[in-house]
Amino acid sequence: MKPESKKYTALVQDKKIIIETGTLAGLAGGAVTVRLGDSVMLGTATMSDEAREGVDFFPLTVNYEARMYASGNIPGGFFRREGRPGEDATLTARLIDRPLRPLFPKDLRNSVQLILYSLSADGEQPMDIIGVIAASASLVISDIPWNGPIGAIRVGRIDGEFIAYPTYDEIEKSDLDLIMAGSRDAILTVESNSKEVSEEVILEALAFGQKAIQPLIDAQDKMAQELGKAKQEYESFMISEELKEAVHSRSFDAINDILVKEYEKVEFRKALDILRDGILEELTADDAALDGDVKQAFEDVLKEAIRKRILDTGKRSDGRDLTTVRDIWCEVSTSPRAHGSGLFTRGQTQVMTLTTLGTPRDAQMIDNLSPQETKRYMHHYNFPPFSVGEVRFLRGTSRREVGHGALAERALLPVIPPEDEFPYTLRLVSEVLSSNGSSSMASVCGSTLSLMDTGVPIKSPVAGVAMGLVKDGDQYAILTDIQGLEDHVGNMDFKVAGTEKGITALQMDIKLEGLSSQIMSEALTQAQEARSLIMSQMLETISEPRPDLKPHVPRIQAIRIPVDKIGAIIGPGGKTIREIQESTGARIDIDDDGLVYIASDDGESARMAKERIEGLTATPEVGRIYTGRVVGIKTFGAFVEILPGIDGLVHISQLETSHVKNVEDVVGFGDEITVMVTDISKDGKIRLSRQAVLEGWSLEEAQQADRKK
DSSP states (O other), rough: OOOEEEEEEEETTEEEEEEESSSSSSSSSEEEEEETTTEEEEEEEEEEEEOOOTTTSOOOEEEEOOOOGGTTOOOOOSSOHHHOOOOHHHHHHHHHHHHHHGGGGOOOOEEEEEEEEEEESSSOOOSHHHHHHHHHHHTTSSOOOOOOEEEEEEEHHHHHOOOOEEEEHHHHHHHHEEEEEEEESEEEEEEEEEEEEOOHHHHHHHHHHHHHHHHHHHHHHHHHHHOOOOOOOOOOOOOOOOHHHHHHHHHHHHHHHHHTTTTOOOHHHHHHHHHHHHHHHHTTTTTTGGGHHHHHHHHHHHHHHEEEHHHHHOTTTTTTOOOOOOOOEEEEHHHHHSEEEEEEETTTTTEEEEEEEEGGGEEEEOOSSSSSOOOOOEEEEEGGGGGTTTTOOOOOOOOHHHHHHHHHHHHHHSOOOOOSSSEEEEEEEEEEEEOSSSSSHHHHHHHHHHHHHOOOOSSOOOEEEEEEEETTTEEEEEEEEEOOHHHHHSSSEEEEEEEEEOEHHHHHHHHSSOOOOHHHHHHHHHHHHHHHHHHHHHHHHHOOOSOOOOTTTEEEEEEEEEEGGHHHHHGGGGHHHHHHHHOOOOOEEEEETSEEEEEEESSHHHHHHHHHHHHHOOOOOTOOOOOOEEEEEEETTEEEEEEETTTEEEEEGGSSOOOSSGEEEEEOOOOOEEOOOOOOTTTTTTTEHEEEEEEEEHHHOOOHHHOOO
16 A cells, blocks of 8 residues: 655745655655646665764765656767766755755764655756755654755846745846755855846845745755654764863963974974874774774864964964955966966965867767766866875775865856857866865966967966954954865855956855854955955966967868758768868868868868858859859750859850851860859759850840840
8 A cells, every 4th residue: 555645835936846755655654746837856865874984074975866768868988877976966065065064963973875866857957956955854754863955945146036945947047056055044045147147146145045945945844854863873973071171281382383384384294293192192092992982083273273373363273364365376378289278376276277279079978867968178187196196096086076066167268258159168177286276266366377278269367365364252353365275164165256346146155054144245245345355366377378279280161051961061961071081181071050160280271171161052143153064965055063062054145256167166165164153943943144254244244145045
């Protein structure tokens, strides 16, 4: 017998969100489906019974599986089944993880796993935001300790009006694509892509979103009251107060002495390691099992000392005040053969971004649940272990690398020229060579330099900065251009990128249970000042895109042809297009809408290919002069092929300036002659005149002479 399900509905603006539970995945700790339109997400949450041994962190795993059956499609590839998560699924999993993680108990060491499946995708609503809601609802009714619920919303803006949960089509028209998650009273995470909007618009969007998610939180609170399971008891991994005090008394003053010396990253860490190792040796002499607790207690004291120094004195571990940006230097054309390269160094963070231009066939093929089929602008981010002075195995692209690359990609996307203006596929790769905070924003800056060095006509340069926060009660300090240590000990990592006109991308992660709009406003204002400073430093190196591409970069030009002429270029079995490419050396791509791309390292080969294509696709025009080949001779005149597959008749009376008795007296089969098109009948028959060319007549004169004869 089918169990009874329970449905809860939240109305957000004009969108109905239905959360249902009770019939699916009954053995999971909590399971729900969330429906928006015809898109449905299954969310499950499960926790292990025992704590995970040997870890000093909370082991949370979030997996999103984009099932292709949800949109009625069979996956591509040889095996025809879903493989490892693609970039879209990885970014969705990160989006779900970030607002949930701060709300779990800090002393929890049991493994928690969230698994989400797309059950239905209508092609109108993005699945990512539905996943955040499904994860929250599954946790709320589960037996897992968690301080939720949260609500999540995507906010668009069209003609100045905010829209809740815009469709893909609406996102295309919108100047803002902002995702936020929040609790009843505060913002938890923000991720945004926008078309140079102001800080005021971002704040208004956040206020709109915070108010709009309240019905979602109400629905989940009701679920928890009516259906929620009793929360599991768990082993608390809290350090004893006695050990905390022992570590604190031995380290707090010593750490402050180290902070006063304002060491660089490596020297600072070495000094701390010497201090920590001495305390470890003393406190674990009788009990080696305390090693992990002592290390954690030491990190807690370090965090306390740094935060107290910032809040009390406004001084940071490297001696900067709250708003100072570290020293910056830039360079372009670092790689002589790359199509473009930009090196951006800020303090001990250094990123080199290299640009490659390709033809439309180099665009990335997209195989996911969104309506997007290809992507012509890609940004990839690599974070090798040497960038932080470590040694570890290289195991492929991490989730963090995917996320940072996507953030930099979103930041530059609004300034990339459209395909009809710049018919190239663009791939940017940011290599992090050294990292001490905010390498993703350094990637944004390095990418701007690289694009301008390449000669890509970007609309405006983009700069980015990472902001931090230290908050204790009502006392707080906002930090500009945070280092890695400040990210570790602080309460917020707030990345903002934009042009002089406005913001193009932002991402906020916090370690608090929310953030006020006042702090958000101050952080955005402080970030704008820092972006302006960073931008001025970048533009001293290269002030605008180069006027032309470098000599070794392939040239691509685009021409548009009638759609019904595409077949003429391709030819039977692709014979014609292959012959053109082989004979000219150019590379040709054709879109379904009739846009033809011609790419070549040699201008002459591109010119030849263009002429061949124009010849194959041209339409005869009355009054135009053509040089053609005689393809047929009759007693009354000669047929001349003026365009590939198109011929017309030169009447015997129009072959010469004087009377002609026999056609063969003037032309023979295969001869090339120059003629004017004097008429095209309704049924497509073409009338030609050689006499008009010989006499130098205008169209009207040629037509008048033809009528007389």
